[in-house]
Amino acid sequence: MHSDPAGVRASLRKYVMIGAALLVFTVITVAANRLHLAVPFAITVALIIAVTKGSMVAAVFMHLSNEKKWIYGALLLTAIFFAVLMSVPFFTIMDSIGTPQPAIGVGEHPAGH
Amino acid sequence: MNIPYTVEERPDSGLANGKLGIWLFLASEVMLFGALFSTYIILRTGATEWPHGELSVPLGALNTVLLISSSVTMVMAWAMLKLHNWGRHRLYLLATFALAGIFLVNKYFEYSDHLARGEGPSHSTFLAIYFTLTGLHGLHIVGGMVVMAYLLGPGAKLWKQNPDQFTNRIEYTGLYWHFVDLVWIFLFPVLYLL
Amino acid sequence: MEQPTTPPSVVYEHAHHIDAHEELGWWRKYVFSTDHKVIGIQYAITGLLFLLFGFGLMMLMRWQLAYPGKPIPLIGPWLGQSRAPMGIMLPEFYNQLGAMHGTIMVFLGVVPLAVGGFGNFVMPLQIGAPDMAFPKINMMSYWVYYIGGVIMLASFFPTTGAAQSGWTSYTPLSVITATSGQTFWLVGMIFLITSSLLGSINFITTIVQLRAKGLSYMRLPFFVWAQFVTSFLLLLAFPPLEAAGILQLMDKVAGTSFFLPSGLVISGKPLAVAGQGNPLLWQHLFWFLAHPEVYVLILPAMGIVSEIIANNTRKPLWGYKALVYSVVFLGFMSFIVWAHHMFMTGMGTTMSAFFQTTTMIISIPSVVILTALLLSLWGASIRFTTPMLFALAFLPMFGIGGLTGLPLGLAPSDIHLHDTYYVIGHFHYVVAPGTIFALFAGIYHWFPKATGRKMNELLGKLHFWGSLVCINLVFMPMFIQGLAGMNRRMYDGGAQYAHNQGVLHWNVVQGYAAWGLGLFQIFFIINFFMSLKWGKAVDKNPWEATTLEWLAPSPPGHGNFLTEPIVYRAPYEYSVPGAAKDFSPQFEPEKA
Ligand code: HEM
Ligand SMILES: [Cu+2]
Numbered sequence: 089m090h091s092d093p094a095g096v097r098a099s100l101r102k103y104v105m106i107g108a109a110l111l112v113f114t115v116i117t118v119a120a121n122r123l124h125l126a127v128p129f130a131i132t133v134a135l136i137i138a139v140t141k142g143s144m145v146a147a148v149f150m151h152l153s154n155e156k157k158w159i160y161g162a163l164l165l166t167a168i169f170f171a172v173l174m175s176v177p178f179f180t181i182m183d184s185i186g187t188p189q190p191a192i193g194v195g196e197h198p199a200g201h
Numbered sequence: 202m203n204i205p206y207t208v209e210e211r212p213d214s215g216l217a218n219g220k221l222g223i224w225l226f227l228a229s230e231v232m233l234f235g236a237l238f239s240t241y242i243i244l245r246t247g248a249t250e251w252p253h254g255e256l257s258v259p260l261g262a263l264n265t266v267l268l269i270s271s272s273v274t275m276v277m278a279w280a281m282l283k284l285h286n287w288g289r290h291r292l293y294l295l296a297t298f299a300l301a302g303i304f305l306v307n308k309y310f311e312y313s314d315h316l317a318r319g320e321g322p323s324h325s326t327f328l329a330i331y332f333t334l335t336g337l338h339g340l341h342i343v344g345g346m347v348v349m350a351y352l353l354g355p356g357a358k359l360w361k362q363n364p365d366q367f368t369n370r371i372e373y374t375g376l377y378w379h380f381v382d383l384v385w386i387f388l389f390p391v392l393y394l395l
Numbered sequence: 396m397e398q399p400t401t402p403p404s405v406v407y408e409h410a411h412h413i414d415a416h417e418e419l420g421w422w423r424k425y426v427f428s429t430d431h432k433v434i435g436i437q438y439a440i441t442g443l444l445f446l447l448f449g450f451g452l453m454m455l456m457r458w459q460l461a462y463p464g465k466p467i468p469l470i471g472p473w474l475g476q477s478r479a480p481m482g483i484m485l486p487e488f489y490n491q492l493g494a495m496h497g498t499i500m501v502f503l504g505v506v507p508l509a510v511g512g513f514g515n516f517v518m519p520l521q522i523g524a525p526d527m528a529f530p531k532i533n534m535m536s537y538w539v540y541y542i543g544g545v546i547m548l549a550s551f552f553p554t555t556g557a558a559q560s561g562w563t564s565y566t567p568l569s570v571i572t573a574t575s576g577q578t579f580w581l582v583g584m585i586f587l588i589t590s591s592l593l594g595s596i597n598f599i600t601t602i603v604q605l606r607a608k609g610l611s612y613m614r615l616p617f618f619v620w621a622q623f624v625t626s627f628l629l630l631l632a633f634p635p636l637e638a639a640g641i642l643q644l645m646d647k648v649a650g651t652s653f654f655l656p657s658g659l660v661i662s663g664k665p666l667a668v669a670g671q672g673n674p675l676l677w678q679h680l681f682w683f684l685a686h687p688e689v690y691v692l693i694l695p696a697m698g699i700v701s702e703i704i705a706n707n708t709r710k711p712l713w714g715y716k717a718l719v720y721s722v723v724f725l726g727f728m729s730f731i732v733w734a735h736h737m738f739m740t741g742m743g744t745t746m747s748a749f750f751q752t753t754t755m756i757i758s759i760p761s762v763v764i765l766t767a768l769l770l771s772l773w774g775a776s777i778r779f780t781t782p783m784l785f786a787l788a789f790l791p792m793f794g795i796g797g798l799t800g801l802p803l804g805l806a807p808s809d810i811h812l813h814d815t816y817y818v819i820g821h822f823h824y825v826v827a828p829g830t831i832f833a834l835f836a837g838i839y840h841w842f843p844k845a846t847g848r849k850m851n852e853l854l855g856k857l858h859f860w861g862s863l864v865c866i867n868l869v870f871m872p873m874f875i876q877g878l879a880g881m882n883r884r885m886y887d888g889g890a891q892y893a894h895n896q897g898v899l900h901w902n903v904v905q906g907y908a909a910w911g912l913g914l915f916q917i918f919f920i921i922n923f924f925m926s927l928k929w930g931k932a933v934d935k936n937p938w939e940a941t942t943l944e945w946l947a948p949s950p951p952g953h954g955n956f957l958t959e960p961i962v963y964r965a966p967y968e969y970s971v972p973g974a975a976k977d978f979s980p981q982f983e984p985e986k987a
Contacts (some may be wrong), residue, residue: 096283107273111601114389115263121394134390141386148269149276149379156215158603159224166228167262169631170235177239177679178246184744196498202525202954206604217606218528225596229634236638236680238651243676261554323650326671333645 106148113141207250208366213392223373227380237334241391252327255320257311261393264307264387266371271300272382275375279328287360288330291353294371297378308339331392338388341381348374419554427538429530430953435516438847442508445544446831449499449917452492454909459484461906478552489561489886493575495547497562499579501692502587503544505830509695510591510629511540513605513837514622516845520944520951521616523960526871528600543586550579561884566654566677570646571661583897588637590627595629598622605945613719614981616942616966617712620719621698624726625691632687632730639680646672654765663765675740682733690729691723692826693793696818696833697764700786703840704768706940707783708775709977711967714767721760723766728757738806739813747806754804761797763788764806778939781855785836787830787936788863796825799874814884816878820870828866833921835862843937848930854922854940866910872901941980942966 118136122192126134152163205211207220214221245251278293315321315328322332352374359367419428428434458467464483467474476817478488486978519527549954550557555574587883602623605660616624642653650668657670671886705712712718734742742750768790768841777783799821800809812818835858843849876898881889888902889895936945943962949956960982968979 093284096280098281102275103273103276109232110269110272111266114262114269117390117394118262121258121390122372127395131395134394138387138390142383145272145379145383145386146333149382157326158214158216158221162221162224162228162599165627167630170231172731173232173243173635173683174233174239176297176731176734177676177683178242180679180737180742180746181247181673181675181748184741185743193350204526204528204529204605205524211604214603218600221534221603222529222596222600222959223597225591225630228590229630231636233632233638235681236485236635237642239635240638240642240676240680241674243775243965245651245938247673248671272603301472308967321649323652323669325654325669329651332649333642334531337641 102148106177110141110144139192208363208369216364217369219369223376227376230380234334237330237337238387238391239328241334244330248326250326255327256331256393257314258306258393259344260311260340261306261389264304267300267304267307268382268385269296272379275378279368279371279375282360282364282371283362288372292359294349294353298346298353300344301349305339305342308335334388335390337392338381341384342372345374345378345381348377365384401672409964413849422756427534429484429534431515431519431527431533432529432532432845432951433956435512435514437537437538438507438515439512441505441541441544443818444579446504446508447690448548448918449496449504450913452496452499454834454913456489456496457483457902457906457909459489459886461487461902463887470558475703477552477556478716484886486560486886490561491551491557493884494558494561494564495551497539498558498584499547499690499824501562502584503540503547503715505692505826506591506688507540507836508834509699509830510598510622510625510691511594512538512696513618513699513764513841514625515832515843516593517837517841518598518619518622519601519605520844520947520955521619521942522602522605523943523946523956523962524601524605524608524867525954528595528604529597532593533597535596536590539586539593540590542581543590545573546579546583546586550576564677565681566643566674567656567659568644570654571641571659571666571941573656578644578647581640581647583861584640585644588633588640590760591629592637595626595633598626599630602626607960607962608633610742610943610981613662613716614870614962614965617701617715617718617722618695618698621694621701624722625694628687628691628694628934632684636684637678638669638758639684639971642680643677660983676736677736678737678740683730686733686736687726689727689822689825690725692830693728696789696793696830697722697768699767699833699837699840700789700889702940702942703782703786703836705967705969706840706938707778707780707786708771709778709969710775711773711965711969712767715965715967717763718767721763724763725757725760728753728760732804734755735804735809738809753804755801757799758797765794765931766795779837781850781852782836782840782857784856784859785839787833787861792824792832794827795828796821796823799824812877812880815877816873816881816883819883820873820877823870823873827862827870832862835859838923840938842926842930844944844949844951846927847932848926849933849937850926851922854918854925858915858918861918862912865912865915866909869905869912872898872905876901880987936980939976939978941968941978943981945980946982 108150117134119132120137125131152159204218207215208217210217212235235368242315264382274293274296281293283286312332322329354372356370357367360372425433430438451792455470456465458465467479467484468482471479474482474484474488478485478491505763510942515527515533515904519525547557553575556576558569558576558580559574560572560577561570564580602615603621642651644653646653646655652668652670652672654670655666655670655672656674659668660668701712701718711808730804732750732753734746737753738747738750764887772787777787799817803812803818839850839855876889876895879894879898881892881895881898885891888899933949935947935949937949938945943960948957961984962981963984964979964981966981968974968981970977971979
């Protein structure tokens, strides 16, 4: 459909290369973890690697690098609401008034409440 | 009665029905796992301490390798259909199925090890979210295996009657499978490493 | 490689062979059918039955509120020791009724009827499709819904009864209530959510892929637009609640503490759980769905009302484009207002300012839609048919519901009004005389398409006027009670509080109005069955309407249209100057 037999044949190598690159990145993540970096830094590194790997899977294996506009549109909408879902509960809980709940990182409260 | 565009693409959208359908399904899956990741963040920021090194990194890394490899074999299984190489297609699909099976066996050992040490989901919020996320992901693996088993077994007959439709089915299964792989790519660092 | 696939137009060339080819047995035709019209009717009937059941639960509650502690007449003795010993309702049972009334009305009644019923039956016809894009998945979504419904009903049977923590199931209360009802509720919800997800994928794909030739997006009937946006809400807002349901289920059955904070003490005993969970997280995930859900309840209703208003004013809708842009914007915004349900949870001023702002913004497109529909009436010679009466009543009723929402969306006034009967009044005005009236309008309007017969006008008008009076008598006093400070979810109706004494007598009025409302529904039930058999037989297009569903036979056969429908014009070309008739259907070619 989105690729004729010749195009598919040309992609075979690409699929294997991407697979290999994903494995290399896996080794890097584990190795980086061995270094015992400070937590915020470790999170950043691990997430950057995961996002890179994820984009490779999506772009190449799932052929997202070359898709139709409806699929991009649906995914863009999903991405926006995904971002909202990830961040806003977090912010709402961080930005609270009254007696801070013991279960919440008390130190992180902005001063002045 | 025939539904239009089950196999061929609609000219204005450039899509067959199934292609749009599976992507919409994946969009809803993004929101499902998104809510669970959001839960993870909130539980973690709210915890007085968050365990490190509680899970076995070698086992987790091994499972990552298995799933990545299965993603490669899955896309190859689709490509082989495009090249009309039925034999290779069967081989790759079977390999995908087998890798998924090994993943689950591995997971079983991990789970039973935790439970044997009395570290069930009720032990801490970390283990609770660990079991929930990996359990749900595991169910997705099982679901994928069921579909693959069907396409290896009775579903394979479709290739003779309508090869394009069969190829599409493999493609949609592949999209799902890569998504399951993608989720694991995030689960591994988030649960095992950080 | 070329494959001998059937081009879409062949569907119609062979149309007359179809029935000969696929003579289906009774079970495949009426029970496990893949035909969108049969599935739509299955959804509609199941939804109506659940609405009736939920209505019954409400009548029990209204008795208890009007006459707290008095034995329930007639059915009281049958309720059993665990619910109403000597016919007197126990508080636990009152809580079950409240939780299950809300759940059943929203998730098992209105949504299945509005989306599963009307969406399934009407939408493919209006876009000129032979069926849904995935007929088998369509069947599956009905049956998954059915199982969810059975689970919800089954939860009443254990002696400890059904869920009793409200339709919102707030944690930690829902988790620490030691009965099995909540577990049933969670499992049932997971089924219902799965069903909605399957349905929404099907709807979106159908609308994008199966529109007839010439039916561009800006020629879609507004009802189709409403269903389209609704499907996106279901698709993207429901999964977080599914996740939350799974988490709460883990808390219930696996002993986790996702929603349980440390240090909970129940009846003097510390709760033996790990703790460190977050009860507010449930509220976030719940309302992340449930605010979009209220638009799932209202958008299909707006769609139905628009169709009926255009048809009975014999005029094009005023501002079709504005309607379309508003409904899309409304859908989008509905994802970022949810925490206006949570102003009282100790949210900081920054976040509450954010959610107040988005809430005020979202009311703009609602007002645009209402205004466009009102202006559509201007200067029209209106046909006051039964469906039109219901559609007309929708406008002020939804207006009251929407306007009373504004003070709730502003934290300073919400702090006073939250958790009072004012809130109950607000949302019931939107959902009951709003959405449910629109749904009745839709039934009267499309009944001839589904059955080939019209419903009786006289019975319809009795049903309408009776319902309109009674329903306002039930809900209008709630604003008075709420402003006086009467709390919701009180099993004695708030009789124990001094500040409620001045408004308690309304409970009795509301009781009578509720029984009256029930009685007037009998006209509908009689009309429905009578018209099935004896209603006036009608042709394809009895209302002289313009959209595609009126091109198909009444009732349409499997595959819907006899010839391939082609669209030539916008959806509401009524009273076109110079045209021979006062309606120019979408399917009629321009005369040279
Ligand atoms: C047009 C603008 C609207 C605004 C500004 C608005 C605002 C609000 C607010 C702020 C609340 C929370 C009140 C509280 O708990 O203190 C609320 C509750 C509610 N609204 Fe609305 N609303 C609007 C429209 C609707 C519509 C269209 C529907 C349904 C079709 C709806 C259904 C509900 C429901 C069911 C609740 C109560 C939930 C519960 O606590 O059980 N609202 N509304
Ligand atoms: Cu809301």
